[in-house]
Amino acid sequence: MIELTLAEIADAVGAQLFGDPELRVSASVETDSRLVQPGSLFVAKPGEVTDGHLFVDSARKSGAIAALVEHRVEVEIAQLVVADSVAALGKLAKFVIEKVRAKSNLTVIGITGSNGKTTTKNMLGAILAKFGPTVSPIESYNNEVGAPISMLKIDYETKYLVVEMGADGPGSIAYLADMAKPDIGVILKVGLAHVGEFGDISITAQIKGELAQAIGPDGLLILNSDDSHVAAMANLSKAKTVWFGTHQADYLASGQQLSLAGTSFDLHWPEAAIQPVSLKILGEHHVMNALAAISVADQLGLARETVIAALEEMPLAERWRMQLGKRSDGVYVINDAYNASPESTKAALQTLAHLGKSGHRTIAVLGEMAELGSQSREQHDAIGRVAVRLNIDQVVVVGAGAKLIHMGATQEGSWDGESKFFDEIDQAFDYLDGMLEPGDLVLVKSSKSANLRFLGDRLLEVGQ
Structure with missing residues (x-):
């Protein structure tokens, strides 16, 4: 500071x-x-x-x-x-950013979306740090307290400030955007992550769109062309709009492939040049996050070779986010239990199923997806059914809030014990500890409040 x-x-x-x-x-x-x-x-x-x-x-x-x-x-x-000390904290962050801008060439990038904010923020932070002093939030510092705390870490030498913007109701992203005055806005996805709090996905889209509205005509708006809610936000700003996606986009990905070594894809640059990219990060859904980060960096005119190398060097997106570990007995554990929405849980299960095709027995350890409100019953039931359709070998559901995953799985398939339910984490651990074999691939997925991330840590420690 x-x-x-x-x-x-x-x-x-x-x-x-x-x-x-x-x-x-x-x-x-x-x-x-x-x-x-x-x-x-x-x-x-x-x-x-x-x-x-x-x-x-x-x-x-x-x-x-x-x-x-x-x-x-x-x-x-x-x-x-x-x-109000929280409001004063925001005023101080706004003051410091204005003061630094007046004396330096600070560029501010704001990122929002129902999924992928933290991964994209980390990717972009890793890239930009190669080109100059960069401030990027730790963990998920993205609300009215965490975001200004991160902003206040800038000084007159800071070249890039990355701001993760979480939604906390109408006006919440507008509040953070007014504080940070981003030059570049990145909007990743509109999903069901906040539907319990906001009541409808259209309200989530409206709140995420506040970032688009905050980008002035001299700014840059980077949008996901695959998401119709996000694509519609181009009409909310007079800024230049750049698109990333997997169909029609300025920055396009094709040929995605998954393995335990990571995720690879072909990157199509705006002028049609194609470059292979190999991430150590697991999950096809992270390709979109990488595209968003690449779009920002390329629009800033940064050296492409260095940009891609920075991404390929990243060992993981963040702790407890598709974090892969291998035990000494050959059991693999993917700990992805920091956040969970229906979309991210389905994506994680799809990754598990794909990786299982290379000869691994697949075990999905699933906990509650929080903050789904009236859609909680339907969405938890649906995840159980998705697990069956993806042919996951074993589903282990933990906690009363997630029991409908187990019920959905048992009703969808003619299984015989392939789905297990446990009230307590210790019970689930004891069961898993007794049944895991070398070569098994375990996914642990839940919202943070379910605390399954610690179960994932315990499973990985066994036999180490």
């Missing part, structure tokens, strides 16, 4: 300052006191479980120079008092 005096910060966020106005924040801005460094600004954020104001003293002891608070606390530290 750039150095700012407390007076500058107070003015930027409309805070009442109690402390020396000339004190300087010289390190990061944090909402987690455990991440505070000497010179940091600590933001005390009220939360559902606890209250950041309780950790101001902990932040002080770790070297925080000041605290942004909603009320004064009895701690000997400079304090900036605001009505």
